[in-house]
Amino acid sequence: MATLVQKFGGTSVGNIELIQLVAKRIAKSRNEGNDLVIVVSAMGNTTNELTNLAKLISNNPPQREMDMLLSTGEQVSIALLSIALNELGISAKSMTGSQVGIVTESSHGKARILEIKTERIKYLLNAGQVVVIAGFQGTSLSSGGTAEITTLGRGGSDTSAVALATAINADACEIYTDVPGVLTTDPRMVPEAQLIPQISCDEMLELASLGAAVLHPRAVEIARNYGVKLIVRSSWDEGKGTTLTSHTQSKISKNGLELNKSVNGAELVEMQAVVGLSHIPDKPGIAADLFEALANGGVNVDLIIQATHEGKSNDITFTVSQKDLDTAKALCKQLLQKQGGELTSQNQMAKLSIRGAGIMGRPGIAAQLFETVSKVGINLRLIATSEVKVSCVIDSKMGQKALRAISDAFELQEKQIEINPQNYYQDEPEVRGIALDLEQTQVSVINVPDIPGTAAKICKALADARISLDTIVQSERKHDNGGRNISFTLNKNDRKNADQALEPILKDWPNAFLKDGNAIARISAVGAGMPETLGTAAKIFRAIANEGINIEMIATSEIRTSCIVAEKDGETALKVVHKFFGLDNKLSH
Numbered sequence: 001m002a003t004l005v006q007k008f009g010g011t012s013v014g015n016i017e018l019i020q021l022v023a024k025r026i027a028k029s030r031n032e033g034n035d036l037v038i039v040v041s042a043m044g045n046t047t048n049e050l051t052n053l054a055k056l057i058s059n060n061p062p063q064r065e066m067d068m069l070l071s072t073g074e075q076v077s078i079a080l081l082s083i084a085l086n087e088l089g090i091s092a093k094s095m096t097g098s099q100v101g102i103v104t105e106s107s108h109g110k111a112r113i114l115e116i117k118t119e120r121i122k123y124l125l126n127a128g129q130v131v132v133i134a135g136f137q138g139t140s141l142s143s144g145g146t147a148e149i150t151t152l153g154r155g156g157s158d159t160s161a162v163a164l165a166t167a168i169n170a171d172a173c174e175i176y177t178d179v180p181g182v183l184t185t186d187p188r189m190v191p192e193a194q195l196i197p198q199i200s201c202d203e204m205l206e207l208a209s210l211g212a213a214v215l216h217p218r219a220v221e222i223a224r225n226y227g228v229k230l231i232v233r234s235s236w237d238e239g240k241g242t243t244l245t246s247h248t249q250s251k252i253s254k255n256g257l258e259l260n261k262s263v264n265g266a267e268l269v270e271m272q273a274v275v276g277l278s279h280i281p282d283k284p285g286i287a288a289d290l291f292e293a294l295a296n297g298g299v300n301v302d303l304i305i306q307a308t309h310e311g312k313s314n315d316i317t318f319t320v321s322q323k324d325l326d327t328a329k330a331l332c333k334q335l336l337q338k339q340g341g342e343l344t345s346q347n348q349m350a351k352l353s354i355r356g357a358g359i360m361g362r363p364g365i366a367a368q369l370f371e372t373v374s375k376v377g378i379n380l381r382l383i384a385t386s387e388v389k390v391s392c393v394i395d396s397k398m399g400q401k402a403l404r405a406i407s408d409a410f411e412l413q414e415k416q417i418e419i420n421p422q423n424y425y426q427d428e429p430e431v432r433g434i435a436l437d438l439e440q441t442q443v444s445v446i447n448v449p450d451i452p453g454t455a456a457k458i459c460k461a462l463a464d465a466r467i468s469l470d471t472i473v474q475s476e477r478k479h480d481n482g483g484r485n486i487s488f489t490l491n492k493n494d495r496k497n498a499d500q501a502l503e504p505i506l507k508d509w510p511n512a513f514l515k516d517g518n519a520i521a522r523i524s525a526v527g528a529g530m531p532e533t534l535g536t537a538a539k540i541f542r543a544i545a546n547e548g549i550n551i552e553m554i555a556t557s558e559i560r561t562s563c564i565v566a567e568k569d570g571e572t573a574l575k576v577v578h579k580f581f582g583l584d585n586k587l588s589h
Ligand code: ASP
Pocket: 009, 010, 041, 042, 047, 048, 073, 135, 136, 153, 154, 155, 156, 157, 158
């Protein structure tokens, strides 16, 4: 017998017949002896329909009234499900977020959960009831102490479910949905996509555009922070679905269940070296040749960065551990002899990173990192960003100083700081899943000064305008005046606002200007085993090169390698990389 939180999404309770089917499934689990807290979304398309009703009246309805309106969707489904359960002879009681005491911030429409009162739930469970709770909603205690209805943001029922599981210390949180679980990639593009039986929360977060369709990232964040066992499975069959795992298991802090700090830790990896190749031909296969040669020579590459360039040449920069520098240089020289280009390298570098699930979607955090580092007068040699990690490569002599500045800036405790950490993951696959993102566009700021603070300024200006950057890359090549280019990708919808946000800082840099890249697709391969495996990046580049597709930009983080290609090539690139790693083959899992 276990205590379980089971969440059913909107499509699973889309009509009365489905609600009855779901009730049967719950009844079965209850009759097996489980104590059950059920969380439901609004029926089918209800939340959209309610939103549209309000839009018929106003373009800008008060957020308080929107929460009042949208929260009714879930109130309908909890009552109907509870009626259906009682009809099957299962005692069940429904409760709204306010009745439970799901206490949130007061920001309407996107409130984070601060605390969940458990008395009423526990009382009902002890009395043998199934407790049916409205997802997506909570109650704030406004300054006057008046309770107000809040909602958590679209897709927020997953977050309600995992938060409830954390609060009542459930044995597991099961998310029932209309897909069998988390798949290796988007099955609409790659029908051979397979179910992933097990994945870490870190990997799931790095697969954001793939994972978010299945699970609200905030839910994954909570599961990760509190070590909740989270399972995603189909509402309609007995398939085991996907289990999400995590390493951390922190206690709920006084600052609130969801208000955990965005940055969970910082680390410094010393004894690194940077190798830069510039003016190499911009054609398919170059990156594959280079990283295959390195892998065959036994060199494990960490970060890889390639920026686009005017003209017909490219720059690729990567980091290796210091002991491999001579081998790496020799292998690069061989390649450059064949195809031309220049080689630079630097020893005694360090990689400084911050990590935390809360970095995702909060653009101010990367900006704060870069700003903190620049304030102590340190220049950034390389930048690498991913969904849950931001890293920069700096002079090793400055490493400890930068680490201290960062732990102050992000209020980290001693135990959250690691120097030359060990890798947790052993024997994990090098690539577990691949996401394709077509919502991004690429922009470069050409010819910015190569001095401390430049990247920080760009990120800060965009963050202040609430624009999230994805891949941020600093060019290897310098202009005649010593300036560099900084390229980044951002959501297409934010492109217009970016002009406005960057205008004031561009005024300070007379030689700098913005340049738009072509329409792009980003393919991100993610795997916990990637850092330990030799040659993963080479395989990704080779799979893409085999199709004659040119890679425009490369950006990696520890467990993620992203390639940016022309939009028209995105789907093909996704398919071939997926196949290259055998992810279309059931037996390989
Ligand atoms: N009904 C809400 C929405 O559609 C919450 C949810 O379904 O998770 O966003």
